[in-house]
Amino acid sequence: MKRIAILLFLLLPVAALAVEPDEMLQDPVMEERAREISKELRCVVCQNQDIDSSNAGVARDLRILVRERLVAGDSDEEVISYIHARYGDYVLMSPPLNASTLALWLAPFVLAIVALLVGWTVISNSRRKTATPGFSDDEEAEIARFIDNNTSKDNS
Amino acid sequence: MGRLLAFVPLAIAAIFGGFFFWGLDPDRDPNNIPSVLISQPAPEFDLVAVDGLETPGLSRADLVDNPGPVVVNVFASWCVPCRAEHGVLTGLAENEGIRLFGINYKDKPEDAVRWLAELGNPYEKIGSDLSGRAGIEWGLSGVPETFIVGPDGTVLYRYVGPVVGDQAISKFREALVQAGALPGGQNG
Secondary structure, eight states: OHHHHHHHHHHHHHHOOSSOGGGSOSSHHHHHHHHHHHHHBBOSSSTTSBTTSOOOHHHHHHHHHHHHHHHTTOOHHHHHHHHHHHHOGGGBSSOOOSGGGHHHHHHHHHHHHHHHHHHHHHHHHHHHHHSOOOOOHHHHHHHHHHHHHHHHHHHO | OHHHHTTHHHHHHHHHHHHHHHHHOTTOOTTOOOOSOTTSBOOOOEEOOOTTOSSOOEEGGGGSSOSSOEEEEEEOTTOHHHHHHHHHHHHHHHHSOOOEEEEEESOOHHHHHHHHHHHOOOOSEEEEESSSHHHHHTTOOSSOEEEEEOTTSBEEEEEESOOOSHHHHHHHHHHHHHHTSSOTTSOO
């Protein structure tokens, strides 16, 4: 019982929400959209959190702003671009594809191709080496002679 | 081909090593968020005066068609670093003729009035941003933040955090000189 209580208390802070009841919208569908948008936006004070889970003052203001824009009839994209215009690429949890983020987006694919290329070359090289060429006629004759010599010695 | 491939691990190590070396640079501040406002026109905002203060309010119209660059400082009485910064900004405004505007961010008017009465009021105009909405328009991440706005209303420079200490002050002065608000080549 005590253990269960401790476990529950340990889980309690995880379950705690940053979104406060007075921020939430009456319309559950719109509130759900606001939550989804909030997860796409980064808190500018505590930079590894989205604004949906941040308790910072600016994050709260942005959450309220997101909801205001939604109520005003903005689409999800319009809300995000509204905030993007004020805070720049930094506020987006997934950076947009442009000249300065090209390396970021392409690096995984380039590295995967390089890795595959290296792997393929290494494997095909080693396969070529292990393929044993057959003996020439001279070598076959020498082997036969060697075996012949040794067996005759053992017998005598 | 095979011989060339032997250098691939070395090349990868060099690229990653270079990246890590760049990451170790003590001058690089990962918390530094690039502002989208730089070289852009100042955002649209219109703030009333702080209740109980004679200083008039601040709007975007005050930042355009000025004879020289102006400084916009976002402050609050609850912000402790603002208190430290206040003296520096007062010095710039009173001794060196910098035109200083203020945005009082999410502050109770009575607190702001008391704070300015205690420390002095170097601001030409102060807008009261109770909701923090003007702060969002400015791309604010916290207080204090200080902007230099050109004569035509273009944002020239943004300083995040208090302008306190020799390093910060010389950096800010340098920006003022570049903007043309201070004469260059002097006690920078």
